[in-house]
Amino acid sequence: MSDKGLFISFEGIDGSGKSTQARLLADHLRDAGRDVILTREPGGSPGAEEIRALVLQGDPDRWSAETEILLFTAARRDHLERTIRPALAAGKVVICDRFADSTRMYQGLSRGDLRGVVDRLHDLMIGVEPDLTILIDMDPTEGLSRALSRKGAEERFEDFGEDLQKAMRAGFLALADEFADRFRVVDGARAVDDVASDVRAVADGFLPKRRV
Template sequence: MSAKGFFISFEGIDGSGKSTQTKLLKQALETAGHDVILTREPGGSPGAEEIRALVLQGDPDRWSAQTEILLFTAARRDHLERTIQPALDAGKVVICDRFADSTRMYQGLSRGDLRATVDKLHDLMIGVEPDLTLLIDMDPAEGLSRALSRNTVEERFEDFGEDLQAAMRKGFLSLAQEFSDRFVVIDGAQPVALVAQDILAATQKRTG
């Protein structure tokens, strides 16, 4: 790991196991002696968590796609300023459950052809990409089943159904090709322990 820290994001459809795997990676890296910050999006800072409550609860059509892009970008900016960048500047490893790639997919593609808008706002207000993005890939139907079985209140995007899940899987795999320098695709259909092994191996390969 360099003195400037190392930024890892996790992406994937709902129910792909990102939250479990972020925690397992954090434990593994801490065991290896690294100082690790685990965070999430939307959220990860007080202001961003307030915005999270606005965008993840309520009816699926509560916000337009354009409004969602602005809300997520505002949350990400606060998260970057207050959590991510200070940790990187201190030489820590930052593990984030979702980052800008989720916005590129959910708001930029699934809810209108707004990818260019997402990218322009990202370049203007964020300007940071992860050093490594781990995409946990799995069957859309299985992912949705897992997500709905959690009985969480933040089901607004899960309520869009399997069609959205399938579109997201396709979109994430497309992003993995577009940004092949930082993406690693992990087979999420494996047992949890094997997924964790593949993730740790990919992380160690990139960080040395």
């Protein structure tokens, strides 16, 4: 367990429903009396939110993969210092919508063989992995359709198209095998409540029992 608290991340391709499931899990744990911080990446702190606007908006070719790795790592460092570590030290449950595994996929795998660069920079500047990572698995075609239907401003990665989403799904499933001790895969192609039920069961199994 990280420090005194528990660090849970949600991963998945765009449109997988992970943000919804992260929010529902936070609500569930708060109802159970847990002190929960719900956060996101990139973002989660004032400086990181500024970087979020840089990396998630604009033309798909706005940044090279190498530049993106540096930007995401800078945002993650600020997020770690200002939000995640203080919350964990206070014994809180931190639920994060994406963390370093997304960088391993989007920048380290999909746009060149840069996984080693991502991992070295992560080890140097971050040095933290979640206690539990919940991967919401989703068919890439359906996920991309869901993501594009949102019609928001932050569509830069969706604009790379379905091939990227297919590569991401395969990559995330490979990560789940590589880090089997912390990854749990949940089928996202079901009703929201059914997915949430499985997510709650997974998280409850990782949380220490409350003292009566």
